[in-house]
Amino acid sequence: xxxxxxxxxxxxxxFGPLVACADLSLxxxxxxxxxxxxxxGAGKTTVFRMLCGILEPTAGSxxxxxxxxxxxxxxxxxxxxxxxxxxxxxxxxxxxxxIRYIADLYCVPPGQWEARRDxxxxxxxxxxxxxxxxxRLSGGMRQKLAxxxxxxxxxxxxxxDEPTTGVDPVSxxxxxxxxxxxxxxxxxxxxSTPYMDEAVRCNQLAFMFEGRLLAYDTPVGLRGRMTGKxxxxxxxxxxxxxxxxxxxxxxxxxxxxxxxxxxxxxPGVGVTEVxxxxxxxxxxxxHLEEIEPSLExxxxxxxxxxxxGLRE
Amino acid sequence: MxxxxxxxxxxxxxxxFGDFVAVDDVSFTVNQGEVFGFLGPNGSGKSTTIRxxxxxxxxxxxxxxxxxxxxxxxxxxxxxxxxxxxxxFSLYGDLTGAENIEFYAAMYSVPxxxxxxxxxxxxxxxxxxxxxxxxxxxxxTGWRQRLALATAIAxxxxxxxxDEPTSGVDPVxxxxxxxVIADLAHDGATVFVTTHVMDEAEHCTHLAMMHYGKLIAQGxxxxxxxxxxxxxxxxxxxxIWDALQALQGAPQIHEVALFGEALHAEVAAEVADPEExxxxxxxxxxxxxxxxxxxxxxMEDVFVSLARRYERPTTAGRDA
Numbered sequence: 001x002x003x004x005x006x007x008x009x010x011x012x013x014x015f016g017p018l019v020a021c022a023d024l025s026l027x028x029x030x031x032x033x034x035x036x037x038x039x040x041g042a043g044k045t046t047v048f049r050m051l052c053g054i055l056e057p058t059a060g061s062x063x064x065x066x067x068x069x070x071x072x073x074x075x076x077x078x079x080x081x082x083x084x085x086x087x088x089x090x091x092x093x094x095x096x097x098x099i100r101y102i103a104d105l106y107c108v109p110p111g112q113w114e115a116r117r118d119x120x121x122x123x124x125x126x127x128x129x130x131x132x133x134x135x136r137l138s139g140g141m142r143q144k145l146a147x148x149x150x151x152x153x154x155x156x157x158x159x160x161d162e163p164t165t166g167v168d169p170v171s172x173x174x175x176x177x178x179x180x181x182x183x184x185x186x187x188x189x190x191x192s193t194p195y196m197d198e199a200v201r202c203n204q205l206a207f208m209f210e211g212r213l214l215a216y217d218t219p220v221g222l223r224g225r226m227t228g229k230x231x232x233x234x235x236x237x238x239x240x241x242x243x244x245x246x247x248x249x250x251x252x253x254x255x256x257x258x259x260x261x262x263x264x265x266x267p268g269v270g271v272t273e274v275x276x277x278x279x280x281x282x283x284x285x286x287h288l289e290e291i292e293p294s295l296e297x298x299x300x301x302x303x304x305x306x307x308x309g310l311r312e
Numbered sequence: 313m314x315x316x317x318x319x320x321x322x323x324x325x326x327x328x329f330g331d332f333v334a335v336d337d338v339s340f341t342v343n344q345g346e347v348f349g350f351l352g353p354n355g356s357g358k359s360t361t362i363r364x365x366x367x368x369x370x371x372x373x374x375x376x377x378x379x380x381x382x383x384x385x386x387x388x389x390x391x392x393x394x395x396x397x398x399x400x401f402s403l404y405g406d407l408t409g410a411e412n413i414e415f416y417a418a419m420y421s422v423p424x425x426x427x428x429x430x431x432x433x434x435x436x437x438x439x440x441x442x443x444x445x446x447x448x449x450x451x452x453t454g455w456r457q458r459l460a461l462a463t464a465i466a467x468x469x470x471x472x473x474x475d476e477p478t479s480g481v482d483p484v485x486x487x488x489x490x491x492v493i494a495d496l497a498h499d500g501a502t503v504f505v506t507t508h509v510m511d512e513a514e515h516c517t518h519l520a521m522m523h524y525g526k527l528i529a530q531g532x533x534x535x536x537x538x539x540x541x542x543x544x545x546x547x548x549x550x551x552i553w554d555a556l557q558a559l560q561g562a563p564q565i566h567e568v569a570l571f572g573e574a575l576h577a578e579v580a581a582e583v584a585d586p587e588e589x590x591x592x593x594x595x596x597x598x599x600x601x602x603x604x605x606x607x608x609x610x611m612e613d614v615f616v617s618l619a620r621r622y623e624r625p626t627t628a629g630r631d632a
Contacts, residue, residue, distance in 0.1 A: 033572070039482025040454045139354055166479050168353035168508050169612050170619045173569050180570050184553060194482040197511055197612065203572045219572050239498045255487055256494035258347065258517040258533055296483050296511070303484070 005030040005157050005188035006051070010060035013046050020046040022211045023060065028190075028204060030065075030156070031183040035202030036192040037299065042208040044192040045161075051190070052159060053077050065156040065188075078106075081155035085162045087146035091135030095126060095145055098134055099152055106153035113152050120148040123178055140171040147178065151187075158182065160191045164198060176201055196296040207299055214302045219295060226293045226301055228252060229270055233261040233278075234287040244281040245274070252304060260287075264297055319344050319379075319502065320365065320471070326373035327360050334360040336525035337374070342518070344470075347493055347503045349516030353619060356522040358506055362473060365504075366396060379471060392420065395469035397460050399476045405449030409440060409459045412448055413466050420467035427466075434462040437492060453480040461489065465496065472496060474505040478512060490515045510612040521615065523622045536614050542566055543579045543586035544609040547594070548602040558597035564589060567620055569613075576607070578617055 006028040013021040021043045028034050036044045049055035051064055053073030061068060067075035089098050096117075103113040121127045124144040129137065134145060143163075150158060163179075164172040182189060191202060199205055205222055207214040215222060235241050238261065245254045245263055250273055252264040263274060271288050278285050293301075320342035327335040335357045342348045352358045363369040365378055367387025376383040379393040403412045410431060417427045435444055438458045443451055448459060457477060465472060474493075478486045490512070493503050497517070505516065513519055513533060520530040529536060549555045552575060559568045559577050567578040579586035587604050594601055609617070 039484055040452045042482075162480075166476065166508060168356075169510055169615045170353050172508075173612075173616055176570065180553070180556070194480075195509065196483065197509060200571050239494070242494070253487070255515075256490060257514050294511070299483060300487075 003030055004028060004063070005032065005065055006034070006190075007063040008051075008060070009062070011047070011050060011057050011062050012059040013043075013050060013055065014058045019211050021050070021057075024213050025060075026206060026213065026216050028188065030188050031186055032204050033179070033183060033189040033202045034191070034204045034206060035199045036190065036206050036208060037194070037196070037199045038208035039194055041210070043211040044208055046211075047208070048159060048161065048190075048192055051076075052080060052082060078153075079156045081150035081153070081158040083146055083150045083158070083160045083163060085165065087143070089134040089142060089145060089149070092133060094131050094133055095121070095137075096130045098145060099149055102149040103152045108153050116152060116154060117148070120151055123181055124148055140167065140174070143167070143171075143175065144178070147175075151182075155187065157188045157190065160189065162193050162195075162198075163191060165193075165195070196294065196299065200295055205295075207302055209303050209306055212306070214306055222295065222298050223293065226298045227267045227305075228265045228301060229290050230293045230297050231263045231265065231271060231274055232287070232289050232291045233263055233274070233285060234259060235278075235283065235285040237283050240281075240283045241278060241285060244278060244283055248274075248277050253300060262291070262297075264293070264301065320348075320504070321377040322361075322365075322374075323376070324374035325361070325364065325371055325376055327357075327364060327369065328372045333525050335364070335371075338522070338525075338527045339374075340520055340527060340530060342502055342504065344502050345497050345500050346518050347497050347505065347516045349513045349519040350504060350506045350522070351513060351519060351615060352522030357525040358522050359475070361522070362475065362504070362506070366394065366473060367391060393470055395464040395467065395472040397464040397472075397474045397477055399479065401456060402460055403448040403456060403463065406447060408445050408447055409451075409455075409462075410435075410444040412459055413462050416463040417466040420469075422467050430466050430468075434466065437495075438462050439488065454482055454485045457481050457489075458485065461492065468501075470501050472501055472503045474503065476506055476508065478507065478509060486512070510610065510615055513611045513615075521618060523619055526622070528622050529618050533611060536611070537609055540609050540614050540617055541581040542617060543581070543583070544607050544613055545577045545579055545586050545590045545604060546574055546607045547577060547590060547604050548574045549594075549599060550602065551599055554597065554599045555594055555601065558599050559590065559593055562593045565593065567616060569616070576610075576613055578609075578613065 004027050008024055008026050011021060011024040038044055050057050050069055051062055053069050053076035064076045065079040069076055099117050126144055164175055179189060193199060200219060205219060206216045233241060242254050242261055245251050250266045250269040252266055255262040275288055322338055322340050325335055325338045350358055364371050365376055365383055367383050367390050370384050378390050381389045413431050414427055417430055443455045478489055496503055518532055519536055521528055547555050552573060556568055556570055556575055559565050564580040564583050565577050569576050577590055579589055583589045587606055590604050
């Protein structure tokens with residue numbers, strides 16, 4: 001138990017009549033990368049704030065690296081690092097000065113952070129630029145400096161809020177290479193994101209929707225929960241095919257790609273039913289094939305069944 | 313709308329800022345009705361190109377024709393043909409959603425009766441519901457983006473520029489956006505879109521990738537995938553981190569990226585059996601593997617591979 005980075009039980013937050021987080025329970029071992037995934041309003045930010053000890057839960061408990069968020073919020077703050085979406089660095093200070101400033105804020109005694117700084121600058125390839133003003137760094141370098149600052153006090157749990165939104169794929173890969181180095185040093189990472197291409201890099205995923213935890217599993221485990229097939233449909237009359245399929249009761253959703261449609265189906269139907277529906281509507285289709293569902297397909301399917309559940 | 317054969321033609325376009333060449337001899341064409349994805353890392357010259365195409369910035373050399381009009385000499389004419397959704401908040405915060413749409417439509421001289429009809433259509437198509445009557449400054453990113461898209465297409469422009477339209481937008485809204493974009497293209501509009509989300513590049517009919525001011529690749533997504541010269545091998549292992557360490561920097565392995573429990577390794581084209589090569593490297597490092605198999609590259613694999621190949625030899629440090 002004491003090894004768990006997170007031990008959350010029945011965590012709940014109400015804002016008046018709104019339940020922003022409904023009885024969240026999950027456990028996470030140290031050294032894991034957890035993705036908190038969901039659309040706007042799913043409750044990701046509320047959960048983040050509670051776990052960081054800055055928002056008091058209405059009910060339930062959460063241990064973060066052994067510190068209880070309600071009894072010991074200050075203890076929580078000492079053992080976590082936080083990288084907000086809009087990180088604030090001092091543009092008129094150099095890389096070195098920014099790091100020293102943050103180390104002072106966290107009351108890390110002199111002599112105890114310099115080695116860590118050198119190590120972090122090294123893995124982020126920032127060492128040659130230490131005397132450069134933060135205001136003169138590129139976006140990708142500023143983001144890496146913010147990461148260094150959030151790690152200077154050797155936190156056990158690092159929280160990242162949508163770390164690579166608006167970041168190009170090359171910089172994103174480089175950033176993730178650095179993140180993947182941290183679990184080996186015992187750091188647990190918790191990321192909130194609406195993006196599946198970010199989620200797919202985590203090794204545990206918590207899908208959230210309307211304040212509730214829809215599923216908590218590994219990416220592979222989540223794919224295994226997909227009910228219903230996904231088909232790729234290629235044809236010349238792409239728009240007609242889309243309109244026909246969107247009207248079918250056994251079709252959950254239709255997504256348009258350049259030269260094809262991805263059609264998510266209700267459980268129990270497949271290529272035969274879709275082919276028949278298109279044929280009946282007089283749409284000529286060249287290719288129909290079953291494809292591997294993406295994590296996004298899984299998320300959409302889980303969301304849809306959760307919504308149906310609410311309506312019933 | 314006036315029916316003009318709508319296409320973008322960019323011919324040896326150059327834009328310099330002092331000594332810096334932001335757009336370096338770029339040529340491409342966009343057919344009418346195409347969803348054209350314009351990709352590239354930050355600072356690769358995408359935004360400069362878009363600003364030139366919108367008639368906001370003069371080219372230093374070459375030329376560009378949009379809607380049959382020269383982008384710089386006939387810039388005023390182009391703006392009426394164009395809808396533009398910028399990357400950042402472009403709505404009037406103290407107007408409601410509906411007022412913003414009406415305002416933009418009126419600016420583009422849409423007749424009042426028509427404005428009403430367009431507003432109803434957009435409200436339904438983009439599922440705007442109650443946000444029509446709310447001040448836009450009170451809305452979340454996802455709703456703001458829906459409204460921004462509505463204002464950009466309110467006057468039914470034959471050419472639409474969308475600059476990272478789905479940045480900060482959740483999966484549900486994102487699917488709706490791409491559905492609307494497909495409709496626009498089916499109706500004959502040309503959609504020019506930038507994105508950093510590579511899953512989304514797949515929605516485009518044609519892609520072009522910029523790097524250090526140059527156009528380094530273009531074609532339909534399928535072709536870009538086929539043209540990737542190296543082979544992609546996926547590895548699953550209980551000790552995925554050790555697998556990564558072993559493969560990084562190994563001869564004939566270009567690029568290794570982790571995706572949670574699996575990794576993608578890009579193996580040089582000249583290797584006849586890429587899977588075997590990966591197995592060899594892992595075996596000699598004593599890393600046990602659950603599976604090694606060749607996979608189709610994702611658009612992200614394609615993008616990163618191209619970008620690394622065209623990396624400037626002088627950028628030794630990773631100044632990303």
